[in-house]
Amino acid sequence: MRAIEITEPGGPEVLKWHEVPEPSVGPGDVLIDVTASAVNRADVLQRQGFYDPPPGTSPYPGLEVSGVVAQVGASVEQFKPGDEVCALLAGGGYAERVAVPWQQVMPVPERVSPREAAGLPEVACTVWSNVFMIGRLRKGETLLVHGGASGIGTFAIQLAKALGARVVTTVGSAEKAERVRALGADEVINYREDDFSERVRADVILDIMGGRYLAGNIRALNTGGRLVIIGLQGGRKAEIDLGAMLSKRVAVHATTLRARPVDDKGVIVRSVVDNVWPLVAAGAVRPVVHAEVPMADAAEAHRMLDSGEHVGKILLVR
Numbered sequence: 001m002r003a004i005e006i007t008e009p010g011g012p013e014v015l016k017w018h019e020v021p022e023p024s025v026g027p028g029d030v031l032i033d034v035t036a037s038a039v040n041r042a043d044v045l046q047r048q049g050f051y052d053p054p055p056g057t058s059p060y061p062g063l064e065v066s067g068v069v070a071q072v073g074a075s076v077e078q079f080k081p082g083d084e085v086c087a088l089l090a091g092g093g094y095a096e097r098v099a100v101p102w103q104q105v106m107p108v109p110e111r112v113s114p115r116e117a118a119g120l121p122e123v124a125c126t127v128w129s130n131v132f133m134i135g136r137l138r139k140g141e142t143l144l145v146h147g148g149a150s151g152i153g154t155f156a157i158q159l160a161k162a163l164g165a166r167v168v169t170t171v172g173s174a175e176k177a178e179r180v181r182a183l184g185a186d187e188v189i190n191y192r193e194d195d196f197s198e199r200v201r202a203d204v205i206l207d208i209m210g211g212r213y214l215a216g217n218i219r220a221l222n223t224g225g226r227l228v229i230i231g232l233q234g235g236r237k238a239e240i241d242l243g244a245m246l247s248k249r250v251a252v253h254a255t256t257l258r259a260r261p262v263d264d265k266g267v268i269v270r271s272v273v274d275n276v277w278p279l280v281a282a283g284a285v286r287p288v289v290h291a292e293v294p295m296a297d298a299a300e301a302h303r304m305l306d307s308g309e310h311v312g313k314i315l316l317v318r
């Protein structure tokens with residue numbers, strides 16, 4: 001089969017569409033004939049040599065795919081050849097075929113095309129597990145989503161609105177502000193012009209900036225608030241004022257999905273299928289696709305992500 005190899009750490013040009021060995025299918029695995037994959041910020045870090053895949057997983061980039069089941073391992077009863085599926089991966093999605101533990105495989109939700117489904121697993125699992133399972137966002141509460149125009153942000157805004165929360169979000173331009181308002185955001189803050197921590201009080205914050213926003217995020221939390229950090233775009237270190245935390249009884253979480261054990265991912269995936277897929281099937285939450293790029297041209301898709309002009313997901317199609 002062919003897959004995108006990272007020939008050496010570097011810019012988009014190091015991504016090459018090469019002939020590689022077929023993946024081996026373990027007893028608990030599902031082999032997927034890939035229809036599409038999608039680009040995530042983590043793939044850029046992997047390309048640059050800053051984010052190695054977890055031990056024992058595929059060396060090729062790609063944290064999600066959609067496709068058709070080609071084969072199942074001896075102990076898999078949940079899926080069969082011919083099923084249309086999408087899957088959360090630890091890697092290996094930029095390829096013609098990928099083998100994945102059955103626990104990480106999901107049906108394609110109704111109303112979503114087989115291609116669009118490639119852009120759902122990573123955002124749905126990340127947003128559901130962090131904002132709802134860990135952050136316990138409830139109806140009537142306020143969610144602050146940093147980077148509302150990102151793949152993660154566009155999904156978080158829609159899901160939180162669909163479940164009855166008020167949503168405030170940050171973006172870097174007037175054009176992106178328009179786009180996230182159209183997705184349902186109640187209040188939009190341009191982070192280049194305003195300090196969000198002066199403008200918003202939130203019960204849950206989904207943060208992608210890490211160190212640079214830590215103090216502001218704690219300031220912006222309501223009493224009993226929950227900050228969930230999933231990205232470190234603003235650095236991994238910062239000083240924390242514990243006094244500000246204890247007087248408001250706030251919690252700070254920091255998590256990553258990719259490194260979690262398969263069974264943990266399975267719990268999240270099943271919870272997404274039960275709680276999020278019905279909202280997608282009802283049209284309350286839609287995939288936001290910025291562009292479709294041929295998979296062999298993954299370098300072009302990475303250039304697009306690097307430029308920062310996208311809103312939502314960039315798909316890699318076969």
Ligand SMILES: NC(=O)c1ccc[n+]([C@@H]2O[C@H](COP(=O)([O-])OP(=O)(O)OC[C@H]3O[C@@H](n4cnc5c(N)ncnc54)[C@H](OP(=O)(O)O)[C@@H]3O)[C@@H](O)[C@H]2O)c1
Nearest residue numbers: 040041147149150151152171172191208230231255256257
């Ligand atoms: N921990 C996990 O399990 C997990 C899983 C998935 C994703 N993530 C993280 O989630 C983040 C989004 O991922 P993605 O793939 O959706 O990336 P993406 O589409 O490339 O989005 C990056 C976003 O960062 C925003 N941004 C940059 N500087 C900012 C600032 N100072 N304040 C607020 N926002 C700022 C950009 O906003 P503008 O374009 O408006 O400037 C853009 O929307 C990444 O940091 C990624 O690593 C973590």
